[in-house]
Amino acid sequence: MKTLLRIIKIFLSLIVGFITIIISYVYLHPIFGDSPNEKSKLRIEKSPNFDGEHFKNLLNTNATSIGLAQEKREINRLALLKNFIFPPKGKNPQEPLKTQILKVKNLKNEQFVWLGHSTVLFKTNNTTILTDPVFNNAAPIPFVIEPFEMTNKPTIKDLPFIDVILISHDHYDHLDYKTIKKIVSKVGHFYVPLGIKAHLLRWGVAKEKVSEYDWYEDISFNNINFVFTPSRHFSGRGISNHRKTLWGSWVIIAPKIKVYFSGDGGYSPEFAKIGKKFNGFDIAFMEDGAYNESWKDVHMLPEQSVQASIDVKTKVVVPIHWGKFDLSTHKWNEPIQRFIKAMNRHNNLLEKEKQIKMATPKIGENFNIENPPSFKWWED
Numbered sequence: 001m002k003t004l005l006r007i008i009k010i011f012l013s014l015i016v017g018f019i020t021i022i023i024s025y026v027y028l029h030p031i032f033g034d035s036p037n038e039k040s041k042l043r044i045e046k047s048p049n050f051d052g053e054h055f056k057n058l059l060n061t062n063a064t065s066i067g068l069a070q071e072k073r074e075i076n077r078l079a080l081l082k083n084f085i086f087p088p089k090g091k092n093p094q095e096p097l098k099t100q101i102l103k104v105k106n107l108k109n110e111q112f113v114w115l116g117h118s119t120v121l122f123k124t125n126n127t128t129i130l131t132d133p134v135f136n137n138a139a140p141i142p143f144v145i146e147p148f149e150m151t152n153k154p155t156i157k158d159l160p161f162i163d164v165i166l167i168s169h170d171h172y173d174h175l176d177y178k179t180i181k182k183i184v185s186k187v188g189h190f191y192v193p194l195g196i197k198a199h200l201l202r203w204g205v206a207k208e209k210v211s212e213y214d215w216y217e218d219i220s221f222n223n224i225n226f227v228f229t230p231s232r233h234f235s236g237r238g239i240s241n242h243r244k245t246l247w248g249s250w251v252i253i254a255p256k257i258k259v260y261f262s263g264d265g266g267y268s269p270e271f272a273k274i275g276k277k278f279n280g281f282d283i284a285f286m287e288d289g290a291y292n293e294s295w296k297d298v299h300m301l302p303e304q305s306v307q308a309s310i311d312v313k314t315k316v317v318v319p320i321h322w323g324k325f326d327l328s329t330h331k332w333n334e335p336i337q338r339f340i341k342a343m344n345r346h347n348n349l350l351e352k353e354k355q356i357k358m359a360t361p362k363i364g365e366n367f368n369i370e371n372p373p374s375f376k377w378w379e380d
Contacts, residue, residue, distance in 0.1 A: 168263025195245030289322030
């Protein structure tokens with residue numbers, strides 16, 4: 001009996017110790033960010049999109065990654081977990097993705113480069129802009145949700161000086177602690193949603209280099225107007241900060257081009273409002289990936305991503321948020337395949353001059369909207 005009790009005590013001590021380590025890691029490691037200071041809190045509390053406890057979407061939204069039970073259909077969370085831990089054959093690439101060598105030191109105006117997932121580099125009006133930079137894994141734990149293998153992996157050292165970084169929200173696949181630490185010395189300014197400034201300050205970014213915004217607030221830099229616009233999503237990096245920071249999309253209006261960057265989100269009527277308010281776009285980078293019927297409130301299905309592209313009235317669309325991480329249950333190249341099929345159905349009903357062009361660049365490939373790449377590299 002004494003031996004049994006001793007074993008139980010040891011076992012319980014190990015469990016308590018493990019839990020203590022996890023809690024300490026979450027609350028002490030800087031990767032989880034920080035809470036807003038008093039100045040930021042005052043702005044957050046005055047926001048019409050803040051309910052006193054959390055930020056809220058414009059539509060009633062099931063704001064979690066895996067959703068809840070929908071009507072009679074129950075989500076099998078165990079099956080979802082198994083799909084992530086033991087992905088079936090074909091779910092992830094079987095060989096390194098064929099990507100381009102990154103050559104952007106002399107990036108020209110109105111040139112764009114997709115760096116995988118939601119990281120996009122482009123230049124306009126002699127201003128270099130980068131969205132949601134992530135160059136490491138998409139999780140707070142090392143070696144979890146790592147990027148797919150690539151023939152030519154983009155690196156921070158290959159980047160030019162970045163005048164402006166735009167952040168859509170603070171999830172790990174959009175705001176990368178290690179990347180921010182490494183890239184900060186070659187960045188002019190960060191434009192972020194309300195509440196996210198605290199994360200960057202904890203990571204060593206000077207407060208003068210960070211500005212945070214509510215929906216439809218804007219800033220002018222170098223004759224370019226940046227407008228932070230709504231999306232239907234959620235936020236959070238730790239255990240207790242779910243929806244404590246804002247999320248959204250970005251509109252970039254330059255003298256020679258108008259760009260829309262969707263960030264993450266489910267489908268909503270706001271896309272049409274944005275398209276009308278800004279009278280359409282020359283190019284849109286539209287979320288297309290990491291979806292599932294169970295969480296389509298916060299991640300569009302490909303057919304909805306096509307409809308969102310139509311709604312914002314873009315001339316050219318680049319499907320993003322796919323091709324770099326395994327974040328859902330679908331095959332790695334399914335998002336682009338479904339997107340193209342849905343867009344072709346739409347375009348086939350229109351005259352050629354009214355059709356939306358699709359750009360499907362390789363990761364690391366320079367392109368412009370006059371000659372958008374269309375090679376199906378994911379099938380080669």
